Amino acid sequence: MSDRSAVDTIRGYFYQFDLSILSILQLASMEDSVEIECIEDIDIRTATDVTATQCKYYAKTEYNHSVIKDAVKYMLSHFKESLTGTKPKVYYSIKGHYSSGQEKLDGGIDVDFLKQHFLTYKKEKVTHQHHIDLGLSDTELEEFLKRLKIDVRAKDYEEQFREVIDTLQAIFGGSPFSAEYFFYNNALALIRELSIKAAPADRSITKREFLTKINTSSVLFNEWFVQRKGKRAHLAALRKEYFTDFNISPFERFFLVEIDPVSYIRSDLKDLVLRLSNKWAKLSVREPVPFCPYIYVHGVSGNELLALKRELCAEEFKFIDGHDFLGADFNYQSIMQQATHGNGIKIKILNTLSNVEQTVNSITKTRRIYQFHLGSCYFEYDNPSVRHVKIQIEQLSDVKSII
Secondary structure, eight states: OOHHHHHHHHHHHHHHHHHHHHHHHTOSSTTOEEEESSSSSEEEEOSSEEEEEEEEEEEEEEOOHHHHHHHHHHHHHHHHHHTSSSOOEEEEEEEEEEEEOGGGGTTOOOHHHHIIIIIEEEETTEEEEHHHHHTOOHHHHHHHHHHEEEESBOOOHHHHHHHHHHHHHHHHOSOHHHIIIIIIHHHHHHHHHHHTOSSGGGGEEEHHHHHHHHOOSEEOOOHHHHHHHOHHHHHHHHHHHHSOOSSOOOOEEEEEEEOOTTTOOHHHHHHHHHHHHHHHOBOOTTOSSOBOOEEEEETOOHHHHHHHHHHHHHTTOOEEOSOOSTTOOOOHHHHTSOOOTTTOOOEEEEOSHHHHHHHHHHOOSOEEEEEEESSSOOOOOOOTTSEEEEEEOSSHHHHHHHO
């Protein structure tokens, strides 16, 4: 598969995922549900009926009846099966986006058109008529057409995505960024998770369940979301949202960073410490309110943290950690001392989450917590006056790209 065709295939997946998300968000009742990859790509179930929707995205292809012929035949076969029994009435929908050719369906579809263009086919040079094979009468085909809706002018890729983001923003409020990076990001992961479940019953979700599960205040690392954005664009958007301050205010900033002990390299962490200090400390003699950031490293051993401190000391990079002498307990008042040009404190290192919590609790100035986590969040701070940003990362180098 060429790179271009691979990109088109991936866009087709995202188009279907986005339509699935939009279908759930547009359900009339909180108890209505959507089933992923059951009868069709998306099945919408209400209290009275089911709508089975197949999704086609061919942005570079002209519409021809042959493109959806198999889908129509499959739906007719399902329609035949549903004529007996007491199951809910099933409606059928085919949504497609094409580069051209949409006018071929402008005249509408009657029974003769259905038979000629969708139900008649050749196999091994023999002509077959699917409706005859199924034993369906014209009256039954009329009923099928009443239940079938074909839309060959469905929204394009970006237009549909924009509608998803606008709908999420309307439901949850907030900014377009939060709609995309919190709710859409989580929605995409949830739809992907549902689509690969083995049992059909596990691929169903109500609107109420869906909204509850995607309601998050964390930027989660979802490889599908990152693939859609591109890794560089993803990190750049996070930097723009949280870390592009042209006039940095003298806030108390806490950077909580998680490392992977398996892939950890001390020089990478030391480089991050230096970068945090360079960007988020202001110690000029002319600075009216000098300040520097705090850092806590999650997952690093005590011995390794000590080795990092020794290297920083050897390079005359001044820091404090709240321990005033050998064997002393942590003293939050000590670590809260103001960094100045005179004392040269460039960063404040917190050794434990308990130290973090004590210090944050004791400060009365404006506080910001930026937590970077590889897996689950490891620190919760429930105080509406403190902004707590949670960003899931793939690796430590992501933090340097974001800040």
